[in-house]
Amino acid sequence: MSAHDHAVCLNTALSRADALCERRGVRFTPIRRKVLELIWANHESIKAYDLLEALKDFDASAKPATVYRALDFLIEQGLVHRVETLNAFIGCQQPDIRHDLLFLICLECHTVEERSTPHLSQAVASELASARFTAKAQTFEILGRCQSCALTGGD
Amino acid sequence: MSAHDHAVCLNTALSRADALCERRGVRFTPIRRKVLELIWANHESIKAYDLLEALKDFDASAKPATVYRALDFLIEQGLVHRVETLNAFIGCQQPDIRHDLLFLICLECHTVEERSTPHLSQAVASELASARFTAKAQTFEILGRCQSCALTGGD
DNA sequence: TTTGTTATGTTATATTATCACGTATTGAGA
DNA sequence: TCTCAATACGTGATAATATAACATAACAAA
Numbered sequence: 001m002s003a004h005d006h007a008v009c010l011n012t013a014l015s016r017a018d019a020l021c022e023r024r025g026v027r028f029t030p031i032r033r034k035v036l037e038l039i040w041a042n043h044e045s046i047k048a049y050d051l052l053e054a055l056k057d058f059d060a061s062a063k064p065a066t067v068y069r070a071l072d073f074l075i076e077q078g079l080v081h082r083v084e085t086l087n088a089f090i091g092c093q094q095p096d097i098r099h100d101l102l103f104l105i106c107l108e109c110h111t112v113e114e115r116s117t118p119h120l121s122q123a124v125a126s127e128l129a130s131a132r133f134t135a136k137a138q139t140f141e142i143l144g145r146c147q148s149c150a151l152t153g154g155d
Numbered sequence: 156m157s158a159h160d161h162a163v164c165l166n167t168a169l170s171r172a173d174a175l176c177e178r179r180g181v182r183f184t185p186i187r188r189k190v191l192e193l194i195w196a197n198h199e200s201i202k203a204y205d206l207l208e209a210l211k212d213f214d215a216s217a218k219p220a221t222v223y224r225a226l227d228f229l230i231e232q233g234l235v236h237r238v239e240t241l242n243a244f245i246g247c248q249q250p251d252i253r254h255d256l257l258f259l260i261c262l263e264c265h266t267v268e269e270r271s272t273p274h275l276s277q278a279v280a281s282e283l284a285s286a287r288f289t290a291k292a293q294t295f296e297i298l299g300r301c302q303s304c305a306l307t308g309g310d
Numbered sequence: 311t312t313t314g315t316t317a318t319g320t321t322a323t324a325t326t327a328t329c330a331c332g333t334a335t336t337g338a339g340a
Numbered sequence: 341t342c343t344c345a346a347t348a349c350g351t352g353a354t355a356a357t358a359t360a361a362c363a364t365a366a367c368a369a370a
Binding site for chain 1: 239240257259261268272274275277278279281282283286288289290291292293294295296297299300301302305
């Protein structure tokens with residue numbers, strides 16, 4: 001991820017979440033909000049137990065269930081995605097839109113880029129149709145090396 | 156998966172694996188072969204510890220590492236796929252071909268169907284190109300309900 | 311047959327995730 | 341305002357998944 005003012009990302013994510021929860025009438029409790037804030041600390045995915053460690057500075061009594069419950073809520077509301085290939089979590093960049101997402105996961109800088117593309121959606125939709133398969137959930141993840149690591153990195 | 160003579164699937168998978176390992180000069184040891192055989196018991200994915208239980212009938216001293224090592228080998232050789240969304244494993248239907256695979260995972264009968272499609276590959280390739288991202292590994296998985304469960308099943 | 315490499319045996323432990331049950335908060339309706 | 345039901349959280353235990361570390365065994369090439 002190129003240099004940017006990350007405070008903007010963070011604030012945008014949090015205020016979108018505020019609005020979204022308000023609109024839906026669901027409770028955006030302090031723990032849930034703090035967990036989302038910690039996830040948005042940067043553009044890297046974070047693991048549940050790392051999140052737990054960070055959360056303890058905010059709430060010393062935090063336990064695994066504390067984190068997993070908050071994650072369940074955030075994922076259910078579409079505010080966070082689970083990265084299956086890493087058993088990790090990442091903030092959703094477009095929580096209001098429903099679409100097929102493709103995650104580009106850099107193994108060097110650990111940044112996760114979220115992309116959506118009509119071509120991919122169409123290809124998937126036509127596969128599903130021809131298989132007569134009804135989708136409930138999808139995971140599209142690619143591990144590799146991002147542009148900026150390719151530019152700066154060795155190897 | 157519709158009714159079929161599964162012994163054919165199993166034998167095909169095993170003899171392909173024999174040939175492939177021979178050709179590559181890698182060792183297809185009894186444990187590795189047995190693990191592959193157990194994975195191919197049906198078209199459902201199987202979890203590592205279930206595999207371990209089954210393996211114990213063959214080798215009472217089997218331990219987690221026994222299974223995970225065999226799985227590492229089989230995956231490396233492309234004989235087995237890891238299903239990320241289930242933390243489970245499934246036999247590869249086309250171990251000789253390299254392509255982008257889409258897994259259709261039925262949540263009712265647990266069957267995993269492996270599909271490959273040029274449209275999907277193209278859509279992915281063009282996303283990667285536009286993101287200037289170099290892929291090392293990919294996961295495309297869809298969870299849902301397969302055709303035969305839709306026909307026979309209730310809700 | 312020696313020797314280096316690869317595979318396996320074995321014990322321990324790390325990592326990831328859920329359960330169960332009790333208490334506290336919340337907010338809607340009486 | 342009070343009550344009640346639903347939801348969220350606290351807490352301890354444990355389940356499920358996976359790897360580390362180090363010793364021994366099997367193999368294959370010289």
